[in-house]
Structure formats: C-alpha cells, structure tokens
Amino acid sequence: MKIFKIVVTGPYNAGKTTLIKTICSEALTTDRKVSRDDLVKSTTTVALDFGLIRIGNHIVRLFGTPGQSRFQFMWRTLSIGMDGYLFMVDSSDPVSLNDALHMYMFFRSMHPSTVHVIAANKYDKEKKLSLDIIRSALKVPELVPIYPTIAYNRDSVFNVLEALITLIQNNSPITVKHTDPAKNI
C-alpha cells in the first residue's frame, strides 16, 4: 500500500471543494463567507480542503488549495511534497481561463516535472468550452491529459483521480521541450 499526496488546485469557482466533498465522506473544509457581492458564490476556501480516499490498494490524501490569488502563499505551502496535482478549470466560464492560466503557470514553474492532469469541470453544462480550446488557452503540453469532469459526480471524480494515480505510478514526469512556463506569468 502506498500513500499519495495529491493537490487539487485551480482558480476560484472551479469546483475544487465540491470535488473533495463528493469523493471524501469526511472532508475538512475551510469555507468562509465572501465579503464582496461581485463574486459568483457565497463562500470561498481560505486555507485548505482536505480529504482521504482509497483508490485500489492506495491511500490518497487530497489537499485542496484556495482559488483566489491573494491566497497564493497557500499554493506553495500545500504543494510541499506532493506526488501530483489535479488542475481544475470551469469549462463553462471562458473568462475564468485568464486566472486559470496564471495559476497553472505558477504551478508549472514551481513544479515543472510534477505529474498532473487537467479536469475540465462542469462539463455537463450546455455552454462549455472544448478540451482543445482549454488546452490552447492554458498552454497545456500535449503529454498532459485533460478530462471532462463533473465535480459532484462521484464516478467522474474517481475516474480522473484514478487516471492521475496511474500516471504517477507509471512515473512519467512531465517533460516539455522549449517551454519556460515562468515567462508566461
């Protein structure tokens, strides 16, 4: 049995907390009321979300980051010692891709060879972006898979996490030629 540390990250309102709550029966969350009324939901994660699941014979520790960039210090803290990360985007919100790009480049520059997958969340919505558009907007390397995901659907979440664990076990670090993610920040 192996223990994996997986970080679930992505911009505000991408569905990180929902994903962890869906897959973990006892999730620890730090949701707090938002004080501004221009945001699209009533609560936001201020420190971390945490949950434990079993995938096959393995224990997976899921650490969800805050999505807002003012909590950027937690992105670094929570990613210490991670085996891989799941980067979530809201596929139904083209505007959010700007924030997503900034955050994705932050993670790629901090952890250039860490295995990760992209979860195109809210893929059940009618107006969703194609996976190709998301790949292009986020400058996702061809080697990195993008999975259509529905964060409140347990099977959907399980599948994407299982895929990530398989990638980690196959020990396939991300190697991309001629790419300096830091330049894009």
Next chain:
Amino acid sequence: MATAYETFQVLVESIMVSSKGWVDAVAIVSQDGSPVTYSANVDFNPDYIAAATAAIGGAATAVVELLNSKGYEKIDVQLKDKRYLLIRMYRENFVICVTKPNPNLGFINLILEAFLSSKP
C-alpha cells in the same frame, strides 16, 4: 539504530508522560501535512490534524515574511473551552500539543522546551 519514526514516537510519549496529565494529545506532522506519529488520550484524527496544521504553519510563515521577520518560534491558540493548541517546530516538522482546559501553561512550555531543544 533507532529510525526517525521510533525517535519521534519516543519523543511524543515522553512529552505525554512528563506533562503530568496536562496534555491530551501530542503529534508530530511533516511540513507537507502528513502525520508522522502521535499519542492521544482523546479523539484525535491525525490525518486531518496534520493537514490543517501544515496550513496554519504555512499561513504563519506568510505573515512572518510580510513582516520581514526571520521566522516564528511558536504558535499558541487558546480555544474557547480554555484548552490550548500549541505548535512548535522540531527538526523540520511540526509538533502539535493539545492541552486540557485551563492548563499549567508555564509547565507545559518548560516541558516542550526541554524536549524540543535537545539535540537529536
């Protein structure tokens, strides 16, 4: 030769015994939020405590950096039921200590200092 885990296990048990009942739980967690070892007389979920402690430590470090300080010595949280959550650094790990209500805090601090300042 004792492994790091055995050393840490001895450490938490020594703190528990030496604290003469003022401490309900002691845990050591790594900076990546994983539990290393713990000893507790109360309900204590080490995985969740470890994750949350790493977040507290990270947030404290961020504040310290904003204040241009070199670091922090300790984090003490007084709970509403008058228990205390004490966090210390030890060999790149966090040591978490949960006290009984209205503890002899000076005594507990002395115990922690004695054990955590000793050379490995």
